[in-house]
Amino acid sequence: MPTVLITGASRGIGKGFADYYAAEGWRVIATARNPDGLAGEALPLDVTSDSSVTSLVDSLAGEPIDLLINNAGITGPRGSGVGNLDYDAWGEVLAVDAIAPIRVAAALADNVAKSERKLMVFISSMMGSIGQTHSSDSILYRSAKACLNQAVNVMSHDLKSRGIACVLFHPGWVRTDMGGAGAAIDVKTSIRGMTNVITRLGIKDNGRFINYDGFDIPW
């Protein structure tokens, strides 16, 4: 039975991944800042905290993880632009969206390397694509996801030597607390699309940035 570990599994897309893989018969390790009430195997994880990440690694005791899904994310205050930038909030968005996924991936690289699938998925956003940005909105979030994209790109060259493939996804504009009620697709559609693609991923896909429907996204 393959094992998947998901960050930010308390709600939204992270919960969608947990429900999907549980229904498929995988061993699901759902992590959240507050894991109370989560179904199945649930462990506490604040992705921005070194000690929380270390406790998670210790409690896994070297067990293989086939698929690591770095999903946890925040947008920070919306509407920031030149003239009203909240630099403290920007630091928080960078900490959660760009630095934390690398921290978690580095800490769990040994667990992933000893698994069958050896796959790390990072939930980024189309809003992190520099080539697709023709807008002045969401500078905090867009820049944090662009930073994540480059950090994963660089890390993918490193982890490839251990047989690990790293792939970035845009999940679509999804109806969650973050995406809002007016978003284009529901969580099930996003998860169905991404899991269809994930099933076929291997080392040949290392370093790709993929839309939930399988099409590559320009950086």
Ligand SMILES: NC(=O)c1ccc[n+]([C@@H]2O[C@H](COP(=O)([O-])OP(=O)(O)OC[C@H]3O[C@@H](n4cnc5c(N)ncnc54)[C@H](OP(=O)(O)O)[C@@H]3O)[C@@H](O)[C@H]2O)c1
């Ligand atoms: N929804 C969209 O349209 C959309 C589009 C593009 C990309 N994305 C990306 O998809 C991912 C999931 O988004 P979503 O729409 O499901 O958002 P969401 O409904 O707001 O859920 C965000 C999740 O991240 C967790 N989280 C936040 N900070 C955390 C931390 N420090 N440690 C651990 N967990 C933390 C939250 O946990 P708590 O419950 O503890 O707060 C929650 O489980 C994010 O990376 C987001 O940027 C979403």
